[in-house]
Amino acid sequence: MLMTTPPTPTPLPADPPPDIESRVSQDDHHDLRLWLRLLACCNLLDTEVRGRLRIEYGTTLPRFDLMAQLDRAPEGMKMSELSRHMMVTNGNITGITDQLERDGLVERSKVATDRRSSIIKLTPKGQHTFRKMAQSHEQWIQTLLTGLPSGTHQALFEGLAELKQLIQPRLTMR
């Protein structure tokens, strides 16, 4: 044994990647700083959720998102309604639906009154799978947010409601 070999230094933990807020400069307006901080928080949580969906369930956020819509509509939804409700804007809804159908998680049926459009529903397997993922998703979020002081929680919850109400009527791109 080479007792004289110096011990391998414990590698320092890698720096967290700089987030969007690192781009803020002192000259930036305080509204811009708030927006970049909001975006930074969203990006961190979003990356975590996407990564866990991929690793633990082999799925993507757009797939999860589409199934979440259907889970709230036991009678099914038309393609056009689905795309209106999607959280992930640039998902290719037809493509995602095709994949989910191949995996037996959703099914299409014809609308009696309109032969051209079809209704998408979760299958029982899809419902079961989604509920399991949704439970995990809720658990991940709780694990990440646990310990946030209730005053802060409340302030954020109310402040974001106020923010949303303020900006909703000002939006021009929908």
Add this chain to the structure above:
Amino acid sequence: MLMTTPPTPTPLPADPPPDIESRVSQDDHHDLRLWLRLLACCNLLDTEVRGRLRIEYGTTLPRFDLMAQLDRAPEGMKMSELSRHMMVTNGNITGITDQLERDGLVERSKVATDRRSSIIKLTPKGQHTFRKMAQSHEQWIQTLLTGLPSGTHQALFEGLAELKQLIQPRLTMR
């Protein structure tokens, strides 16, 4: 003139599309509700910013984002650094850089010490274009957020910092 024709009714403003928060149910944990509200705000602002970049500047958020990185690094950045700093994770950085180079907004140069990698910089035209867009971007955000009571602004700014600090060390997907 057909004076008897009833006047065309003014169309009602379309309902705002349901946002992600409309999916919350009473059973959901309050952490999940906070996350979905945060995400809803982000999505609204993000959609607005992307739409305006497209309409007013014919550009995309990943392009804007890449130029924003370069604007902070007058000495230029390597491709690998760029991708580490990007806010839009799934942008194809090589593709975006190619487009920006074709438009004369960025330029590549070889690294003297490492012939395989190149340094990307904004051209003077790129710098000028970016500064104009950044000014508009700041203006859009100010216009959207103006009138938010300063107490709410402060509470959000501080609460989000607390949230970020809490979750940073808990993230597993980077």
